[in-house]
Amino acid sequence: MIYVFKTSVNTREEVKLLSTDLNELVQHGWNIDLDDCDKVLRIDCNAETSDGVVELLHRRGFDCVELS
Template sequence: MIWVFKTSVQSQKEVKNLTAFLDSMIGKGNWNFDLEDCDKILRLVSSNRETINSIIEHFNANNIEIIELE
């Protein structure tokens, strides 16, 4: 399943800071940011809702906006 989120991530530096965390949570190649999009889209590929919830919690704990899109 592909999960799509609007985020407040603005730069490649912020993406780089999240890379190790996202790779460990969901696996390299199973996530990507589209910083060109006005909503700074994050796409995650996972069938595990608990993992997605953990990622959302991590973003929130680090004051990074993350809102699931339909």
């Protein structure tokens, strides 16, 4: 299932900072659209993993809210 989140990730450097952890957590793929005003993170995963993604970003100091 595809989950979509609004984030506070703003730069490519920040994406690189998160990439190793996101690659380990999300098995089916993810991307962050830095051109979108909401800096949208899209992930292909299950509900349990999506909760882990929110926790990961919060631990790294980023805002992350699922969009409905």
